[in-house]
Amino acid sequence: MAILVTGGAGYIGSHTVIELLNQGEEVIVIDNLKTGHKQAVAGGAFYEGNLRDTSFLERVFRENGIEAVIHFAASSLVGESVQQPLPYYENNLMASHNLVSTMLEHNVKKIVFSSTAATYGEPKQIPILEEDSTNPTSPYGETKLAMEKMFRWCDQAYGLKSVSLRYFNAAGAHPDGMIGEDHNPESHLIPIILQVALGQREAIGVFGDDYPTEDGTCIRDYIHVMDLANAHWLALKSLRENGASNVFNLGNGKGFSVKEVIETARNVTGHSIPEKISPRRAGDPALLIASSEKAQTALGWKPKYNDLRTIIETAWNWHKENPDGFLGKK
Ligand SMILES: NC(=O)c1ccc[n+]([C@@H]2O[C@H](COP(=O)([O-])OP(=O)(O)OC[C@H]3O[C@@H](n4cnc5c(N)ncnc54)[C@H](O)[C@@H]3O)[C@@H](O)[C@H]2O)c1
């Protein structure tokens, strides 16, 4: 029986495919390549198509014995979702509805889901715990929270077992330099900073320096993509072993401001990386730091790359060797 990975050609999905293959799993990837890259998929069967296309989904489930689904495919940019909410409802909620309906028709009842810190909105306390209140500040966070709730109701009604993993900020690249982050256009902080270091951009725009934080810039909890990949494998194992639905935060429990991230990248790369203060980006909470104790205790998850310098080093290794991302890859 295979594990179906939706969005497996994307950044976190492709790193998780490697983890699954290393664990001896049979893997099937679905991706419409909207933001992903076929060259990033290290193995398994590949189906190019859209989760919104029910006959396509039906064919994938008919042609394969699928045990469980790991669901990454989504639109996932906080700022963009504030400008264009409707595509987020379509590509996140409606596509997930198609997926779950097809799963249930084929009696597939295990799903590991990419949720997000954006489900919390502005936290009332730090570090954030799973039971804290959820008041998203963006349509993106709102759609992810709605999907979590859809899975919960489907557990009660149909016995669908889900593990929702609320990642904080994914960063870094495979330590072998095989694959890394490549979005076009890029919107994430660390790859943009490294594009400045490579001379591909003039400066990094800092989105707001008047937040209620020590240096006025937003604080995030950066977590290495291979640590996230490993958490998916552990979540899958937990569904196999005890079958209970659950929600887990995944972060390092340490927060870094935008300015601190830029400074660390200056040290790693040896480049000056000019910065310019720009307006705030709509939808951004000031401060997000996870407590991941629950995942550590219940899943036995232990992040290996738990310092920002190492995370940025692995990203720098990928960007330096592949300045044009997968396009330029030999
Ligand atoms: N990057 C982060 O920091 C972060 C943090 C928290 C949660 N997440 C979540 O993790 C998941 C993966 O994020 P990522 O950064 O790897 O994003 P990504 O854009 O690199 O990957 C998403 C993949 O899904 C594919 N896809 C999107 N819609 C599809 C559809 N309708 N049908 C088929 N394929 C489709 C894209 O082509 C892409 O390959 C997303 O669900 C995102 O919301 C990401």
Ligand SMILES: O=c1ccn([C@@H]2O[C@H](COP(=O)(O)OP(=O)(O)O[C@H]3O[C@H](CO)[C@@H](O)[C@H](O)[C@H]3O)[C@@H](O)[C@H]2O)c(=O)[nH]1
């Ligand atoms: O050019 C830039 C890009 C980003 N930022 C700031 O850097 C921080 C991190 O931004 P970014 O890398 O774009 O990530 P987030 O917007 O925090 O969102 C990521 O992390 C969320 C979880 O916290 C996920 O849900 C999202 O999918 C994922 O894109 C934020 O404070 C941004 O305002 C800048 O100042 N300048």
